Amino acid sequence: MTPPSTQPSTQPSTPPSKPSRLGRARGPRVLAPLVSGQEIVLLAVIGGLWLVLGLATPAFLTAGSLRPLLIEVAPIALIGVGMTLVIVAAGIDVSVGSQMMVCGVITARLLVEAHVALPLAVLVSVLVGAALGAVNGVLIAWGRVHAIIITFGTLNLFQFVGRQIFGSQTVNGIPATLDVFGRGEAGQVAGLPYSFLLTALIAGAVWWYLRQTPGGRHFYAIGGDALAAELAGIRVRRRVLLTYVVTGALVGLSAVFTIAKGTTTLDQSIGAGQELAVIAAVIIGGTSIMGGRGSVLGTVLGALLVQTVSSGVTQLGWPSNLSDLFVGVFVIIAVGTDLLRQRARRAVR
């Protein structure tokens, strides 16, 4: 056996103090910045696009063009608010399109066939959506199966349910009262459509909740490490359930917006493909697909960007396929940015 190593006293005893993130004195900043870097970039890109489109097609920056854009954005951004919660908590919900179909057909038939009052129909739609979300949430939180599997299953299940309720192919004669949530003149304040205003209001509330309240912050903890969150005393299952229920409820409201912006006929294509548009908006908005990071503001901006692109492509008379291409590129850039950020962070350690 070798003799014991030499005395520590022969070595320099004071280790060089390395710069530490903790040790750095800082001003009284107590909160993270209101807007993240990615959101500023998004704002700039949207602003730039609007400017370019405004110059290219003078009609773009008019109320007649921007209002439809906001009306189109509203349903996606609204579901996106819920989806942000889901994805921040490291889940995913690919069944929102089918949920919308169920909510939409129930609302339409209530209005057309049962002649119920609009507020009641809206309430029913929201409750049905919440119930569908609860199905997802319970299966995911207590079934311990990955969210993508569960919601892929319910995507098909809800679609079946929706088709059953449709019965015949379409629901005809959607009443004009719904126009308040759509294109009608009654449905706007200062040129802004009600549906978008409501979406902005809800998004603002959820943004504040996520940022400022313990409950909101806990979603980030769950997305970061569900087990550690559980050990910290967070009731992880309930919180996870809540994300899906909120998403479902918002899908319910969003279904009303979607019917309202359509024609007097509702067909079975309602909600089709919606999940991908919503998830794209959330990811482009800077929410990490791995969970633990994201913001509602980013999601709304993401939805706005996606809609700006597709509306711009239409107005420029380009083939509409191109908007898919652009959205794809944006998603890849957003995911790439997130990965690079995480890698840089690991390198810091």
Place this chain on the structure above:
Amino acid sequence: MADGSGGAQRLAMTGIAKRYGAVRAIRHADIEVAAGSVHALVGENGAGKSTLIKILSGAVTADSGAIAFDGEPVQITGTTDAIGLGIATVYQEPALFAELSVSENIFLGRELRNGPTIDWAAQHAKVVELLDLLGVPVRDATAPVGSLSIAEQQQVSIAKALAGEAKLLILDEPSAILTDSEIDVLFGVIRRLKEAGVAIIYISHRLDELFRIADEVTVMRDGATVGTFPMAGLSVREIAELMVGGILNEERPARTVPDAPPRLELRSLGLAGRFHDVDLAVRPGEIVGLYGLVGSGVAEIAHTVYGIEPATSGEIRVGGTAVRPTSPRHAQRLGIALLPADRKRQGMFAFQPISFNISIGHLGLLSRFAVWVDRARERRVATELIERLAVRTPSERQPIGALSGGNSQKVVLARQLVRRPDVLVLAEPTQGVDVGAKEEIHRIIDGLAAEGTAVLVVTSDLPEALRIADRLLVVRGGTTIAEFGRDASQVDVLAAAAGAGDEAVSA
């Protein structure tokens, strides 16, 4: 914080027992911890330390036994019970949320509120106060924890544990991931807490450091507490003896190693920040063991030899030629085969059949004209190896994920035997493997050496290191510090790895 009386009994656990299915994790454990003292808990892997800690922190519930806290009998059936009593646990890997800020991490689950919202200013102030107590200066409580170093994250973990008015703080191998200067800071923190009357249970494999920080030590062996002793008057060697106990050194088959020039040589090998000046030589037919505790750098040495992380200093020689493997593929081409430590992540394709798991990496060899895989030959090689290694499976088409730990390890080992490698590096070859399979794997390794392979076994399993190695090198503090022959005793090796000789300096 506690009353600071010091010496009053804070915790008494008596007659604790716990079994997981058929495994008796703890047969009988007694431990008493005084307020304002640092109580070390030591034992070999599998001695029952972690189970005891899990019982105390409420992660699992004891089958029998009694717990008294501050003189009162208590029931701990969940983590909330433990937290309610003021028992806080800091696990080895900081369980923090990278995306949340320092103050959010510390107050997670018990946020200071201002109406419905978080009172950021109050949390910030309290964080500064807590970090002051830990003896670390003004800090940025809003930095995301992910941007901090591991040592800083650990300080945040401790601050988090203390934010809940901890009376008993459990530190589970806190020093394993820290550098020496970071350990000094940690010990400063522990001393302050001790002065404040907090009782501390300190788990560590590095016995030498216990002499700097602990007042008493409780030794566990084979699921039972051996006893509690004051640190003063003990030596590392005596603690090691208590840990190893009366276990007889296993009978080892005598082996003769042919005299030949070394096949694998490491000369002053180093990887910045991980290990340095590692020297060893393995001759054809020789089995050299490399033993070190977690955090000693021993695992990184294996990675470097296999090209996962290229060395930053020194050289590797294979058959007398200096080589610098830069990837596992490169290392393989140089004739170095590796059995990875983390079998599930690095070694197995769980859903693929055994034959696939054996032939992967050798498809060039097993294919016709190096173009398509010769299925019949793949199957033949697989069946042959399954037979030779006594893998218990109905057929070579069985997915490897369906096999037991020992059998799947044999399959991963078989992959290295398709072509007998010149140099075989095995990292933790029998981790998570039952006793019977362990012995079989050891015999396979013996057999390989007998055929002329130079074998380097990197392990943190002491009996294994002694059983298998012709020569055993001990790694501590990132370098090889001692060498033992076939006649080494467990106590000698453990004492060397845990830092015998240093306590005289620090105590």
